[in-house]
Amino acid sequence: MLGIISGSAMLPAIGRDIERSAGTPWGAPSSPVWRTRLAGGEVLELARHGEGRSLAPHRINYRANVHALVEAGATALVALHTTGGIDAALAPGDLLVPDQLIDYTWGRETSYAAADAVVHVAFDVPFDAALRARLLTAAREAGCRCHAQGVYGCTQGPRLETVAEIDRMARDGCSVVGMTAMPEAVLARELEIPYASLCLVVNPAAGRGEIDPADMSRIAAASGDQLALLLARCLRGFE
Numbered sequence: 001m002l003g004i005i006s007g008s009a010m011l012p013a014i015g016r017d018i019e020r021s022a023g024t025p026w027g028a029p030s031s032p033v034w035r036t037r038l039a040g041g042e043v044l045e046l047a048r049h050g051e052g053r054s055l056a057p058h059r060i061n062y063r064a065n066v067h068a069l070v071e072a073g074a075t076a077l078v079a080l081h082t083t084g085g086i087d088a089a090l091a092p093g094d095l096l097v098p099d100q101l102i103d104y105t106w107g108r109e110t111s112y113a114a115a116d117a118v119v120h121v122a123f124d125v126p127f128d129a130a131l132r133a134r135l136l137t138a139a140r141e142a143g144c145r146c147h148a149q150g151v152y153g154c155t156q157g158p159r160l161e162t163v164a165e166i167d168r169m170a171r172d173g174c175s176v177v178g179m180t181a182m183p184e185a186v187l188a189r190e191l192e193i194p195y196a197s198l199c200l201v202v203n204p205a206a207g208r209g210e211i212d213p214a215d216m217s218r219i220a221a222a223s224g225d226q227l228a229l230l231l232a233r234c235l236r237g238f239e
Contacts, residue, residue, distance in 0.1 A: 002077075003076065030047055084177045097198060098127060131195070
């Protein structure tokens with residue numbers, strides 16, 4: 001079953017039942033795992049920031065979240081991310097399915113391995129190619145304005161970035177900036193679960209245009225139906 005990690009942008013709450021609310025060996029997840037009904041079937045959904053959006057990016061228990069979805073039966077994970085656009089081609093309201101990632105975070109728990117164990121996982125391609133292709137096909141079918149590749153730059157948060165930091169990220173090749181793709185992506189890789197990111201651009205990054213929190217919230221809130229339609233298409237043929 002497809003698992004969805006929702007963020008500031010969430011799926012419509014119609015047809016949502018608790019599937020799993022137990023803790024994990026790594027503590028409590030941000031929210032229960034819900035079984036959410038879409039037009040194309042059902043998905044498992046977890047709210048990354050908690051119910052009521054109470055958890056800042058650097059305080060999220062990423063290990064518990066990923067583990068809870070897998071324990072509930074998720075066999076692949078699509079992570080919804082609200083992001084700032086660095087690439088001039090990305091306008092607020094656009095979607096992006098990134099193919100690469102740069103991690104600027106620090107101090108987060110990035111592995112399930114014990115403290116005295118050394119575990120290396122291949123991470124040259126951080127997002128699953130087949131799941132990305134499925135998302136892009138679904139976006140075309142749903143009529144969404146969706147960009148097919150780009151680099152997600154993950155910052156520590158919770159503050160937004162300075163102009164100089166965004167300039168640096170642009171030189172590094174980042175297309176969008178967000179705060180939550182890491183360590184989600186590498187934790188899924190450790191568990192051998194396909195993981196892909198679906199980014200909603202809600203604002204221009206610092207120095208790329210005016211950042212209006214009201215506009216950011218409006219775009220995120222208005223995106224639910226579009227994301228639900230896209231994911232319903234994505235479910236076709238999914239096992």
